[in-house]
Amino acid sequence: MTASTASLSPSVAALREKFGAAITRHAVSCGDTIVHVSNERAHEALAWLRDEPTQRFDYLTDLTAVEYRDVERALEVVYQLRSIERKADLRVKIELDKTAPLVVDSVVDLWKGADWLEREVYDMFGVRFRGHPDLRRILMWDTYAEGHPLRKDFPLRGHFSRAEQTRQALSANPEAQYSLEELSIAEAYEELPADMRERLRRGERGDVG
């Protein structure tokens, strides 16, 4: 008990003082502090953790999600924060009720690196990020219709038959996977010759299902 209290991050007390009931619970696991924040005030709390001079969590190490085998347990969105200056870590979790639509606020406005991480969580778990600039699938192709593969109700081999999966794969256009944003020349787009711009424009993305 003493050991776990000793390794508890001081950020928890500061968060509780600032956000009160929005900090639902906290725990220490293997020396790492985990804080659960309610979905409504999560973005506010994460912004505070980044900007508050005593916290300065300026680096988002990872953003992911967990779904547990136990169906009653909530799906969690996990933020692993790091303060490079203070050499401190903090894990923040948001619990999402699986019976309701899975929506959280995007943190791309706080940490730019969250962009692809949030797309991956959307792709694999179907969590939607409110305010994300370009929420599309990132690992599976845009027209993938079988669902979100890392959900527990997703069968290992997918929903469709192998022949149907093969048919859909063979009918895909590999060039349609890329968006302008992903091309390194995106910054120089306006300076490109007109015909090249036209060619780039035609390789457009599909719709997000």
Next chain:
Amino acid sequence: MGLTVSGAVPEGTEVSSISPNWVTTKLDFLTNWARKNSLWPMPFGTACCAIEFMASAASRFDLSRFGMERMSFSPRQADVLICAGRLPFKLAPVIRRIWDQMPQPKWAISMGACASSGGIFDTYTMVQGIDTIIPVDVYVPGCPPRPEGLMYGITLLQKKIEGETIADPDLRQEHLVGEHGLFLPANRIDEISEPFGNSVHQTRSA
């Protein structure tokens, strides 16, 4: 590879699949000898098998001894497609396009367990054997196969080429993706992709 069979047979020569004659057998011998000793591989390396493939191509094992001197990184100058590694569904249209871009005569080697059968990856992302996407001539088992294994596969392919004959009308036939969007019948693909080994204990819903 300048000598092509169709150009070398004089107009009016009767070629029958039942009775290959003196001209065709001598021609077959010559073309097959040339072809089997100058196979230019198109390496399609997607995983750890590609590392073994690189070892096979490097000095210790030296694929050049089999006439595979030149790696052909353009499918248009390639004779044999070597799929070294697992093939996800996302890459299926890519390998299919590369195969379609290769000119005849062409062959395919499926290198390793994953390319041949999906291997341990009996999952939602993985093609269960590239033979559901393109026709395959030689399967090389192993995870990954050692360079000796790949070289054995190549010698088997050379043996197969030795046995080819102009008298076979289906030999150089293209197997294109049909109107139903597949290159094999759908039930055939489902049959090939059936789980085997340990994964039969895993239900589709698990």
